Amino acid sequence: MLSKRSLVGVRLNFHTLAVLFFFLIGTQVFAADPAVVESDEAIAAGKSVFNANCKTCHKLDQKMIGPALRGVTDRQSAEWAKSFIKNSSAVIASGDEYATALFAEFNNTVMPAHTFLSDDDLNNLLSYIEFGDKVDPAAAAATAAGGEGAVAAGGGIPTEYLTVIVVVLVIVLLLILIVLGLIISVLTKYINKQDLDADDKEFVSQKFELGKLLKSDGFVIIVTALVIALVAKTAIDGLYSVGVQQGYAPTQPIAYSHALHAGTLEIQCQYCHTGVEIGRSANIPSPNICMNCHTHVQNVQGKDGISPEIQKIYDAVDNNKPIEWVRVHNLPDLAYFNHSQHVKVGGIECQTCHGPIQEMEVVRQHSALTMGWCIDCHRNTEINSQGNEYYDKLVQLHSDSKDALKVKDIGGLECAKCHY
Template identity: 80%
Template sequence: MLSKRALIGIRTSLQAFVMLFFLFVGTQVIAADPAVVESEEAIAAGKTVFNANCKQCHKLDQKYTGPALRGITDRQSIEWAKSFILNSQAVIATGDEYANELYAEYNNIVMPPHTFLSDDDLNNLLSYIEYGDKVDPAAEAAAAAAGGDGAGGGSGGIPSEFLTIILVVLVVILLLILVVLGLITSVLTKYLNKQNLEEDDKEFVTQKFDLGKVLRSDGFVIIVTALVVALVAKTAIDGLYTVGVQQGYAPKQPIAFSHALHAGEYEIACQYCHTGVEIGKSANIPSANICMNCHTHIQNVGGQDGMSPEIAKIYAAVENDQPIEWVRVHNLPDLAYFNHSQHVKVGGIECQTCHGEIQEMEVVGQHSSLTMGWCIDCHRQTEIAASGNEYYDKLVQLHSDSKDALKVKDIGGLECAKCHY
C-alpha cells in the first residue's frame, strides 16, 4: 500500500506533466500561423494569387527563373516570407544572409515588389505554396513512362505507316483482279473459238484490242469531257468557298515573340498578356508596358551577353512612346459579332479550342477556318457549362425531360441575330 504522502506526490507529478504538455502544445499552436492552413478555400484563393503574380518565374517543387517555393516556411519564418514577397529588395538591403544568397544564386534578378497584396492574400498564397498541387512521385514517374513509349503514342489516330500498308494492299488487290479478269477473258476466247460460231460472231471474238479506236470513240470523248468539266467546277467552287478564309495565315511579326517559350515553357497564362479576354469583346493585344513587367528584369535569353535584339525592340518602343505594330492574325468580318468574355468566362472555352495548340507555336498562325459553318458546327456540338452557374438553372430545369445534354444550339446558338446584328 502506498502512503498518503506518496499518492500526493504522484498526483502532483501528474499535474505538472499535464501542465507542461499543454504548455508545449500551446506554444506550438502559437508558433504556427493559424492563417496558413491546409484548407481548400485558402489553397484555391492562394492559387489565384500565385497564377497572377508568381507563376511566371516560380514553380512549387522545382527551380525555375526563381527558386522552388514549397517549404519556404520551414526554411524561414512566415513573417520573413511575407516580408520578402512584399519587397524582396528591402529584405536584401538589410543584409539578410539567406536573402542575399538567393539574390546571388539567381543572377541578381530583381523580384518585383508586391506591396499591393493584403495579409489575407499572403496567407492564402503561403497556404497554396505549402499545401497546393502536390504531385505523387510514383504517379508522376508512371505518367512519364507512359508518355515515353514512342512518338505518336496515345495520339488516337491511325499511324501513317498503316495507311501506306492499306493503300499498297488495295493496289495489289486491284492488280490481282485485273489479272484474273485477263485470264477469264483468255479462257473464254479459247473456248468460243472451238465452237461453231457464225462468221460475224467469230470475227467479234477474234478481234484485237485497238487503243486508237478506243481513244477516238464517242463514249471516251464524253467521259473525258465530263471529268474535265467536273474538275474545273469543283476547283472553282472550292476557290469561292475559300474567299475571305485565312486558315494557316502566319505573318512575320515586328518582334519574334515565341508563344512556345512564354505560354509553353514558362507557362504564362494567356490572360496575363491578353487582359481583355475575360472581361470584354476583344482579347486585345498587350502593350509594351505588359512586356516590361518581366523584361525590366529579364534582358537576354539563352545566357547570351547583353540585351537580346528582340527585347531591345520593346525597350525602344517604350522609350520612344510608340506602340509595337503587331500584325493581326485573326480577323472576323465586320458583319459578324464575337465576344471573348462570353465564350471564355461564361462558356469556359479553352483558348486552344479556337486557336489550336498556341503554347507550341513559335510563330502564331490561324488554326481554325473561323467560317460561319465552323462556328455553327461548334454550337451544335458544344454542351453548356451549366454547373455552378445560376444563370442556366432555369434552362437546365426546362431541359430536364430531354435525354440529350443541353447544348448551345438549344439556347438560341443557331439564331441569326446571335452573331449578326
C-alpha cells in the same frame, strides 16, 4: 487435446491473419475513389469537361501530345490524378517520381493548370476517362500502331488500309481484263473454225486499233466527263477554302515564343490579352505590358547586354510607336464573336479554339474557324450552369428534357446571334 493456452494462441493468430487479410483487401477495395463511378450521368458530364479542357492534347486509349488517359486511377490514386490535373507543375516540382518520369517521357511538355475545376468536375472527368467511350482493344492497338496520321480525315479508315484496298481493286480490275482477253481469244479461235460468211469472218477477224478507240465517241465522252468532274471538284474545294486560313503562321516583328511564356513560365493568357474576359476582343498587348517583366528581364540568351528581340520592345517604347503584330486569327466582318461571352460566361478554355498555344514557338491558326465548325461546337457543348444565376431560369425551363442543356438550346443556332 489442445490446452487453453494453445486455443488462445490459435484464436489470436486467426484474428491477426484476419486483420491482415482485410487490411490487404481493404487497401485494394477502398483505394479507388468512390466518386469515380460508372454512371451515365457522371460519364456524360465528364465527357463535357474532357472535350472542353483535355481533348486537344489527349485521347483515352492512344498517345497524342500527352499520354493515353484510360487506367490512370489504376496506375496512381484518384487523389494523385486530381492533383496532377489541377496543377501538374506543382506535383512535378514536389519530386514525385511518376510525375517526373511522365514529364520527361513527353519532352518536358507543360500541361496547363486547371485549378478552376471543382471536385465534382474532376470526379466526373475521371469517370469518363475510366468508363466512357470504350473501344475494342485490338482496334485501338491497330490504330495506335498506325500512328497519329494513320486515320483518314473523312471516314476514319487507317491510310494503310485505304492503300491496300486501292491496290487490291487495281489488281482485280487487271485480272478481269486478262480473263476477258483470254475469253475473247478463245471465242475468236472457236468462231473462226466455223463456216462463216465473208462479212462475219471479216468482223470476227478484225484487229484492235488504238487510234480508233481514242477517236471513238464513247472514249471522248468518258474522258470529257472525267475532266469536267475533276475541274468541278477543284472549283468546289477552292470555294470551300475561301477565307479558311487553318495552319496560317505569319512571321511576327518580334520572335515572341508562347511556348516559353505561356508554357515554361506559365504566364496566364489573361495577363497579356487583357480584354478576353471583359470585352469582345482579347486585345493584343501593348509594349508597356511587355515592359512589366522586361524592364528586369533584358537578356534571354545568357550574354551581356539586351537581347536583340527585347531591344525591339525598348525601341517601340522609346519611339512611342506600337509593335506591328500580324493578325493570325481573322473572322469575316459579317460574323460577330465575343471573347468574354465564351471565356468568362461560358468558361471555355483558350485551347479549345486556339489549340495547344502553350506549345507554339510561332503562333498558328489551329482550328478552321468556319461557320460549320462553330455550329458543331454549339450543338455539342453543354452549358456550365453551376454557380451562375444567369442560367437559372433556362435550367428550370429545360428541366423536363432528359438531355443536358447545350448552347443550341439557348439560341446558339440562331442566325442573328452571330450575323447581326
